[in-house]
Amino acid sequence: MDNQDNPGKKNISRKDFCRTAAFAAGGGLLMSSLPIGASAFAAGNDTLKLAVVGCGGRGTGAVNQALTADSGVQLVAMADAFRDRLDESYTNLSRRYGDTNQMNVPEEHKFTGFDGFRHAIDLADVVILATPPGFRPQHFEYAVDQNKHVFMEKPVATDAPGVRQVLEAGRRAQANNLNVVVGLQRHYQNNYREVFDRIDRNQIGKIQSGQVYWNSGGVWVREREPDQTEMEYQMRNWYYFNWLCGDHILEQHIHNIDVANWFIGEYPESAQGMGGRQVRTGKDHGQIYDHHFVEFTYPGGAVIASQCRHQPNTMSRVDEVFQGTKGTIHTDGSDRGIITSLHGNVLYDHDGSNDTNPYQQEHNELFASIRSGGVISDTEIGARSTLTAIMGRMATYTGQVIDWDEAMNSEEVLVPDNLSWDSTPPVQPDENGNYPVPMPGQMG
Structure with a gap:
């Protein structure tokens, strides 16, 4: 494994780590010469099309925060494994945004099943990834390859191969000037930022x-x-x-x-x-x-x-x-x-007393960065904490x-490829309906 994937085994300059942490927390924007496509939304009145993948409580909450963060954001596509979860999310969001131009999700932009995420991501400029984390590496990689800005919930994988997949996709995202915010919201919370600043100043x-x-x-x-x-x-x-x-x-x-x-x-x-x-x-x-x-x-x-x-x-x-x-x-x-x-x-x-809710602050800074042509890159910290x-x-x-x-370097793969509703899950119950539980001393 390349040393860049093994920082725990070498001494890391605190200055370098803190600089990375500050940028990843939205404390600074990685400014660069951006291609036209990456800076196309600098004008505040340009519409940013949003898709959500994973319509449970966290995905619905993240959509609400995205629409609150920027009046020019419009939800255009939704995807979830289950139609009832998608419908519940759509109904809840419609109560607040149904009469505004921030919500425009026609029936043909509602996608279900294991592969619906692709169709939703294809329609958007910015995507929210909020499914169970086992699917995050696949969804993130696809979003990056389609040149989308991303908000993804933590953790970003459930196994080491997934972590490596996210790290590699994150490098491509940064090279392409894509914003990636990971839902480790304490990095966007003022009490943590203030304490970190004092640590950084050696207090x-x-x-x-x-x-x-x-x-x-x-x-x-x-x-x-x-x-x-x-x-x-x-x-x-x-x-x-x-x-x-x-x-x-x-x-x-x-x-x-x-x-x-x-x-x-x-x-x-x-x-x-x-x-x-x-x-x-x-x-x-x-x-x-x-x-x-x-x-x-x-x-x-x-x-x-x-x-x-x-x-x-x-x-x-x-x-x-x-x-x-x-x-x-x-x-x-x-x-x-x-x-x-x-x-x-x-x-x-x-x-x-005057702090912004950190869940909201994540989205405030994400969309401000997209508008300004900056880059927030949370992927590495999210992957390594995962x-x-x-x-x-x-x-x-x-x-x-x-x-x-x-x-x-672990090669233990927990999440199978090419899942469908007809697939056999990787974990099966015994004849009594009990699932295998890890036992210390009996596992390699």
Whole structure:
């Protein structure tokens, strides 16, 4: 593997990492001499045609934020595996935008099934990719090859081959001056940006350790319906199957892991940990764990303790704490950004009363960049934080120490090619309806 795909095994200049992080966060625009096609929307009254692929709650919310960000954006195409999900999204969006010129999705621009994404992307200038993450590499690669600007949700893959596919497509996107924003919205959140700026100015010193958390009661479960095929059931209940979701350490806890990478200025060189299923053990919970604990070790010596849990009636905590040589940081997804000295004195306490919602800010900056002829390139940070979480999953599933090279070079493919409703899913239940669960010490 080329060294550019293995930064966890070498020392990375903090200056270089921070510069990349700042640009990827929308803190700066990569300005260059743009071809005519890339700068065609500089005038604010030009229409930007938008397509959404994945019409669940996150996709619908992202469309709303895109239309709010720029009055010249028009939704022209929608795609989802399921027609009922598409119709629900269309109805909800129509309540707000149906009487405006921002929504123009005729029946022939509504696409379903596994290949509908191509037709929707073909009709747009900008695409929102919000399906289950197992499909993200294929959808992103197609969008880039069709020269589209992209907003894609995190994570960007569920396996290492998918991460490599996204990285390669991202390089083509940047070479072609395409904007790519990844939904790791803490990079667009003022409390995190303000704290990062103070880290970059060495007010905290060198980060030596930290703790990152996503502990909650869990998420929805969609029970099996009569006459569903196995493929439809897994697609409906996608959160609990690794080929579609990647486990909650990846799908959800990636936010906190990504903050550690960003603030430290490196990617981890190794991971080791433990996890399992104690509470969430039913057939409807597929094959994923309900808790993970991972220690990530970084090239500069920092060790981050990472924990996530989906167990009802237990302590809920979603935040990050870091210990530096000069002080301590405490951040969370609401508006907390506190820095204290080694003696406990408050050096910075973020006031978030006037902050823009970071989900909205992502789209504000994306469309402003498209209009101005700039380039936001989030792909690399999104892909490498995705790989960090996959590395953590590999460590908890196997009980082994996993290093960056091993994770990046993994050939384990979770998502089959050329899927259709007649395909056999890559994971099958046994005769009792139970799915295979990873067992530490029994997996390579």
